[in-house]
Amino acid sequence: MDEGGKTTRSDIWGGVGWVSFGLVILVEALRMDRFTSMGATIYTMPGFVPGMIGVVVMVLGSVLTLRGWRRLKDATSPDGPPEPILNGRIAITILLTLVYAGGLIGRVPFWLATALFVGAFTWLFAPTDQAVQRRLIGCILAGVLTSAVVSIVFQEVFLVRLP
Amino acid sequence: MFEGLISFWHSIVHFSTPEVIFYALLSSLVGVVMGALPGLTATMSLALMTTLTIKLPHDQALLILVCTYVGAIYGGSRSAILLNIPGTPASAASCLDGYALARQGLAGRAMGIATSGSVLGTLIGMVFLAGFTPILGSMALKFGAYEFFWLALFGVIIAGTLTGDDPLKGWIAGVAGLLIAGIGQEPQYAYERFSYGVRDLAGGIQLVPALVGAFGFAELLTAMKERQAPVKISPFDTVIPRLKDITRYWRTILRSGLIGTGVGIVPGVGEDVAAWSSYAAAKRASKEKELYGKGSIEGLMAAETGDNACVPGAMIPVLTLAIPGSAPAAVLMAAMIIHGVKPGPLIMVENPQFVYDIVAMMLFATIGILIYGLVLTKALVQVLRVPQHFIVPIIFVLCAVGSFAISGRLFDVYVMLVFGLIGFLLRGFGYPMAPLVLGVVLGDLLEKNLRRALLLSDGDLAPFFTRPISAVVAAMIFGTVGWKIWSVTRSNKS
Numbered sequence: 001m002d003e004g005g006k007t008t009r010s011d012i013w014g015g016v017g018w019v020s021f022g023l024v025i026l027v028e029a030l031r032m033d034r035f036t037s038m039g040a041t042i043y044t045m046p047g048f049v050p051g052m053i054g055v056v057v058m059v060l061g062s063v064l065t066l067r068g069w070r071r072l073k074d075a076t077s078p079d080g081p082p083e084p085i086l087n088g089r090i091a092i093t094i095l096l097t098l099v100y101a102g103g104l105i106g107r108v109p110f111w112l113a114t115a116l117f118v119g120a121f122t123w124l125f126a127p128t129d130q131a132v133q134r135r136l137i138g139c140i141l142a143g144v145l146t147s148a149v150v151s152i153v154f155q156e157v158f159l160v161r162l163p
Numbered sequence: 164m165f166e167g168l169i170s171f172w173h174s175i176v177h178f179s180t181p182e183v184i185f186y187a188l189l190s191s192l193v194g195v196v197m198g199a200l201p202g203l204t205a206t207m208s209l210a211l212m213t214t215l216t217i218k219l220p221h222d223q224a225l226l227i228l229v230c231t232y233v234g235a236i237y238g239g240s241r242s243a244i245l246l247n248i249p250g251t252p253a254s255a256a257s258c259l260d261g262y263a264l265a266r267q268g269l270a271g272r273a274m275g276i277a278t279s280g281s282v283l284g285t286l287i288g289m290v291f292l293a294g295f296t297p298i299l300g301s302m303a304l305k306f307g308a309y310e311f312f313w314l315a316l317f318g319v320i321i322a323g324t325l326t327g328d329d330p331l332k333g334w335i336a337g338v339a340g341l342l343i344a345g346i347g348q349e350p351q352y353a354y355e356r357f358s359y360g361v362r363d364l365a366g367g368i369q370l371v372p373a374l375v376g377a378f379g380f381a382e383l384l385t386a387m388k389e390r391q392a393p394v395k396i397s398p399f400d401t402v403i404p405r406l407k408d409i410t411r412y413w414r415t416i417l418r419s420g421l422i423g424t425g426v427g428i429v430p431g432v433g434e435d436v437a438a439w440s441s442y443a444a445a446k447r448a449s450k451e452k453e454l455y456g457k458g459s460i461e462g463l464m465a466a467e468t469g470d471n472a473c474v475p476g477a478m479i480p481v482l483t484l485a486i487p488g489s490a491p492a493a494v495l496m497a498a499m500i501i502h503g504v505k506p507g508p509l510i511m512v513e514n515p516q517f518v519y520d521i522v523a524m525m526l527f528a529t530i531g532i533l534i535y536g537l538v539l540t541k542a543l544v545q546v547l548r549v550p551q552h553f554i555v556p557i558i559f560v561l562c563a564v565g566s567f568a569i570s571g572r573l574f575d576v577y578v579m580l581v582f583g584l585i586g587f588l589l590r591g592f593g594y595p596m597a598p599l600v601l602g603v604v605l606g607d608l609l610e611k612n613l614r615r616a617l618l619l620s621d622g623d624l625a626p627f628f629t630r631p632i633s634a635v636v637a638a639m640i641f642g643t644v645g646w647k648i649w650s651v652t653r654s655n656k657s
Binding site for chain 2: 010014025028030031033035038041042043044046047048049050052053054056057060061063064067085087089090092093094096097098101102105106109114117118120121122124125126127138142149158159160161162163
C-alpha cells in the first residue's frame with residue numbers, strides 16, 4: 001500500500017480529516033433554519049439530509065482511521081516512503097492552469113490568454129534535447145493555432161460565447 | 164413488438180439527414196480519438212462534448228454525445244492493443260490478450276477482433292435497450308419515494324464497491340458526492356445551504372463543470388505526472404475482421420453481450436466491470452484457458468463485446484429510472500436534463516419515441532465505429548504519436564471554455580479548477596471518482612425521495628423495508644456492504 005498517497009498513515013490522517021469534515025457538516029446542518037414556524041417537521045428541515053450525511057461521513061472516516069491504525073499496528077515491516085502525489089511537473093502544470101483559468105481568462109482577450117498559455121506550456125514541457133529554434137517554432141505554432149481554431153470553432157460553429 | 168419496430172424505423176428516418184449523419188460520423192471519430200488517447204476517458208470526452216453542444220438542438224446534441232460515448236469505449240482498444248496502455252479504463256481487460264497478439268505480429272487481427280466485438284456488443288445491447296426499456300419503464304411507474312431512495316443509494320454504494328480498489332474509500336467518495344449535490348438552494352423552502360453568501364453558489368454546483376474538473380483537469384494532472392515515454396506502435400497487418408473469428412466464438416460473443424448489458428443495467432457499475440466480468444466468464448467457460456493472457460482471440464473478443472454492450476445497457480436505468488448505469492451515462496443523463504429531456508419512469512408515457520431515438524443514435528454510432536475500425540485505423544493510430552505537451556494544454560483550454568460555455572459564468576471555470584484539484588488529490592489517495600459522480604448526480608433524487616417518504620410515513624421506517632421492491636433493493640445494499648465487510652475481515656484474519 002505505498003502507491004501514490006495510498007499509505008496506511010495517509011489513511012489514518014485521511015480518516016481524521018473525514019471525521020472532522022463530517023463534524024463540520026453536522027454542526028452546519030444543525031445551525032440551519034428549521035422553518036418550524038412554517039410547519040416543517042424534522043424530515044422536511046433543510047439540515048436533515050446534510051446532517052445525516054455528515055454523520056455517515058464521520059462513521060466512515062472513523063472506520064478508515066481505525067482500519068489504518070490496526071494495519072499499522074499489525075504491520076511486520078513499516079510502510080516504505082510513499083511516492084509523492086505532487087512533483088515538479090505537476091506543480092508547474094497546476095501553476096500554469098491556475099494562471100490561465102483563474103487569472104488570465106476574463107481579464108485579457110481570450111485569444112491572447114490561450115496563445116500565451118498553450119505556448120508557455122508547450123515550451124516548458126517540450127523535450128529539452130530539442131534545438132531551441134525548433135522548440136520555439138513548435139510552441140508559437142501550437143499557441144497561435146490552438147487559439148485561432150478554438151476561437152473560430154466555438155464562436156462560429158458551436159455559437160458559444162467565449163470568456 | 165411491431166410498435167417498437169415502427170418507432171425505431173421512424174427514428175432512423177428522422178436522423179437520416181446529411182447534417183445528422185455528418186454529426187454522427189464526426190462525433191464517433193472524436194470519441195474514438197479521445198478514447199484512444201491514454202488519459203482521456205469516455206466520461207471526460209462526454210463532459211467536454213456536453214459543453215460544446217450546448218447550443219445545438221437537443222436531438223442533435225444527444226446524438227453527438229451518444230456517438231462520442233460509443234466511440235470512446237471502442238477507441239480505448241486501439242492503445243490497449245498497440246501500446247499495452249488502456250485508452251480508457253474499460254479497455255484494461257483488452258490489454259491482456261490484445262497486446263499479446265500485437266507482440267506476435269497480429270495487431271491488425273487483434274484490432275479486427277476488437278472492432279467486431281465492439282460492434283456486436285453494441286448491437287446486442289441495443290436489442291435489450293429497445294426491448295427492456297418499455298418493460299422496465301412500466302414497472303418503474305409503480306415505484307414510489309421509498310424505492311427511488313433505495314435505488315439512488317444503491318447506485319452510490321455499488322459504484323463505491325466495484326469501481327475502486329477499496330470499497331470504504333469508494334463509499335466515502337460517493338457520500339462526498341451526495342454532499343456536493345446538497346450545496347445551494349434546497350428543494351422545499353429554497354433555503355441556501357453551504358453557500359456562505361456567495362451568490363453563484365446559491366444555485367448549487369453545476370454538474371458539468373464539476374465533472375469536467377474531476378475527470379478532465381484531474382486526469383490531465385495525473386497524465387502530467389511522468390514524462391511521456393517515446394511511443395512505439397507495433398506494426399500491423401490487415402484490420403478486416405475474420406468471419407471465422409466471429410462464427411467460432413459466437414457463444415462467447417452472445418454471453419459477453421448479455422453480461423455487458425446486464426452489468427450496464429446495474430446502477431453505477433460501468434464498462435470496466437463489464438469487460439472484466441465478460442472476460443472472466445469467457446475464461447471459465449473456455450476450452451482454451453491456457454491461451455488467456457498470452458494472446459487469446461476469445462478473451463479479447465469477450466472483453467471488447469462486454470464493454471461495448473454495457474453502453475446501451477447503462478442507458479436502460481437512465482431512461483427508465485433516471486439513475487445512471489455508469490459514470491459516462493451519468494454525464495449523458497445530465498446532458499439530457501440540460502437539453503430539457505426528462506428521463507425517468509414517465510418517459511414511456513410522455514415521450515416513448517425518445518427511447519427509440521437513443522437506440523437509433525446507438526446504431527449510427529455503431530456504423531461509425533465500424534467504418535473507422537475498417538478504413539481509418541492506420542491514420543487514427545498516428546494520433547497516438549502526438550506528444551503529450553501538445554495535447555494536454557489543448558484539452559485544458561477545452562475544459563476551461565467548455566465550463567464557461569454552460570452558463571457564461573467565470574464561476575463555473577473556477578468550479579472546474581477546484582474540482583480538478585480535489586479530484587486529483589482524492590485519486591492520489593486512492594478514492595475513485597465514479598462514486599463521487601454518481602453521488603453528485605443522484606444526490607437530489609435521494610434527498611427528495613427520502614424526505615418525501617418520511618413525510619408520507621410520518622417518520623415510520625417500516626415501509627422502507629416492507630414494500631416488496633424496497634425490501635429487495637435494501638437487502639441488496641445491506642448484503643453488498645455486509646459481504647464486503649465480511650470478506651475484508653476474513654482476509655485480515657487469514
